[in-house]
Amino acid sequence: MTARTPPLPLAEAQARLLALAPTIPVEWRDVMQTAGHYLAEPLHARRNQPAAPLSAMDGFAMRAADLPGPWRLIGESAAGHPFVGTLGTGEAVRISTGAVVPPDADMVLLKEDSAIDGSTLHLDGTAPDPTERHIRPRGMDFGEGAAILPRGWRIDAAAIGLALAAGHERLPVHRPIRLTVIDGGDELAAPGIVPGLHQIPASNGPMLAALAARLPVVATRIGPVPDTLDALIAAFEAARDADVIVTSGGASVGDHDLIRPALTAMGADIAFWRVGIKPGKPLLVARRGDQVILGLPGNPASAWVTGFLFMLPLLRAALGATEPLPRAIMVPLATPMGKGGSRMEFLRAHWDGATVTLDRLQDSGALSPLARSNALIVRAAGAAPAPAGSPVPVHLTGID
Structure with a gap:
């Protein structure tokens, strides 16, 4: 897999990543401690609801x-x-x-x-x-022995109420994922350090850890890690107990992009590298034993978009979700859009409940559009111009 190898299409890259999802042990938890988890087994009612008319x-x-x-x-x-x-x-x-x-x-x-x-x-x-x-009538809601929720169902407030009404005090779920997020780059200033003109605050690691916090995850952060092979190998060794490692930066082909050499030096298997999307092309996936390593780009918009499209689905799959990938819905454009580029694009946008508006700033190094946005417009490569009112596929990023 060299820089000349064609980038993978998004769907193929996601499928190959999900096939590598680590196996997380199942444990029984008190119902009230299962919000956000996915059922590891189908749930059947232990009583009738209502028990009498x-x-x-x-x-x-x-x-x-x-x-x-x-x-x-x-x-x-x-x-x-x-x-x-x-x-x-x-x-x-x-x-x-x-x-x-x-x-x-x-x-x-x-x-x-x-x-x-x-x-x-x-x-x-x-x-x-x-x-x-x-x-x-007796059993109107459900009868004893009835299947009420399937394996892989995400447990929310209503599911907790249903489980308790059905006679369950404990539920089978996968234990929280041990996630390590590694920030890399000589240009990063650690929290509490005033950055020089040649530096930027280390924000990608906290951002990705916060994104993962939507799910049952125990996140550990390492970094900023200097751009040296020894420092990166030491960071990976410190994360040996993690189920999933996510890195930010260093996954491209520059002289200081050392994620691939570090992984190769440790004996990790590179599953694939580069995906045909914008932002987020230099994405890398590797495996070390049962551990999955996800190398995300360093630009903040690229890191966030690939975190949404790859990190979250990987975590959901490991936690037992039967539908780990995000779903797009069709939403009318508030303003017209020009022709699509050479790659599939994920454009930061704002959904007002009726229409979606493209943010004016789409640079992959900009954080402000991410903070302003609650949606990603999915733009196919070479898409024709779209007038206002045209329905476009959109991921609502604030909704799991």
Whole structure:
């Protein structure tokens, strides 16, 4: 793989990277500690929900066969306090939302469709149609043994609620990934050091670690690492226990780009190098045993875009996600766009909920467009000019 080797198409590069995803052990965690993880096994319900028929409204429970009434009120069923007697012909009980419907009842008459005279209840409106309309049947949400979430499902707040309702206190997930982020370059000034005119603050490492923090990851940062072979090899050796190493800078072909020589010196296998995208062409992927090493470009926009397109999908795949790649949606352009370049482009843009606007500054060394943007416009190589209103594929970068 030399500089003359054609860059890989994006889809092929992503597929080859995901095939290298490390195997992360499975552990059982308290449900409340699983947000952001992916299920390592399918989830089945251990109970019925609801366990008994419940009223969906405030009103009165009765037998539909007794319509049109009247009925004699003999008690009440409240949420958490079911009616314990027997409901006979011409009898009804007051019932609240979420309360158990008495076994002999098959209809709930709404409070606003009724009138009470002493202990006698009268129909004063319209009976429900169908008569069981306001009753949530046993197992309406899910039945015992039902498959409720598949393997690889990302656990969010709703999934946590579902797991608990289904009778689960612990869930099987992959342990958090051990990630090491290495910043390299003589031009980088460490945090707390005022940079000289020849330096810039080391920002890529913290940025990439923050990007990875969307997922169950324990991130360690190393650097800035000087542009020497010995320093880089020492940094890689310090990260031997990491599942994934991500570097920023040094993956190209310049005299001071030493990531490839360092990896080769350590006996790592270079899986591929260079991808046909802009920004982010000089991307490198290697493997050392079970450890995956992802060499990202040093320009901040290039590092962020390749982190979004490669680092996050790799981490998701290792954590068990069945759909680790980001999805694009079609969004209308707010302003026209010119012809596409020679490579597939990922353009920083802002989505306002209806349209997407290309940022005026697209230089790969600029951070301000990243901070202003919440979307990436995907532009195919050689794409024709697009007028305002044209739908274009967009990655919403603020949404996982």
